[in-house]
Amino acid sequence: AFILGFALKDILANFFSGLVLLIDTPFSFGDVVALSDGSRAVIKKIGLRVTTMYLIDSHSEIYIPNANFQGENIINLSRPTSHYYYTISIPIKGDVDPARAISLMEKVVLAHPDTMGELEGKLEAIDNYYGHSGSGVKQKLKREVGRMRLLAEQDVTRMLLKIEMSLKQLSEF
Structure with a gap:
């Protein structure tokens, strides 16, 4: 033994x-x-x-x-906590509805796969808003890779929740 x-x-x-x-x-x-x-x-x-x-x-x-x-x-280095943030200045015309401008900025930021946020909202935002900041190199490929990474993260999160529930049920016996 x-x-x-x-x-x-x-x-x-x-x-x-x-x-x-x-x-x-x-x-x-x-x-x-x-x-x-x-x-x-x-x-x-x-x-x-x-x-x-x-x-x-x-x-x-x-x-x-x-x-x-x-x-x-x-x-x-990929996962900052919510305690850290970065501030940028964005010039906006005076006649623009502030609520609409803020909403659009939040969606564009959420569309980047490396920002924090709810996965369902990020998946929707990446399809609608990724790349709106300008045309980039391999923009379509980057959008797909980001989407695939978010979907993989979503699958892993689901599996971990199942494992956690199974372990919890096992400990109750």
């Missing part, structure tokens, strides 16, 4: 750390993170045992056992 427990220690630690990462979701697919060594990476996959990241500087993939994340300080 001791030998089996010792052999399975790392596997079980990585597995349970993977469950915690999937439930707590400190980061998700596509998030850009800064690792404790200063390198920046994009999250490609969060597995039950290993998290796969793409290291931006070295153009390579790294596989980190999930148990290693417990002692690491990882900064998620």
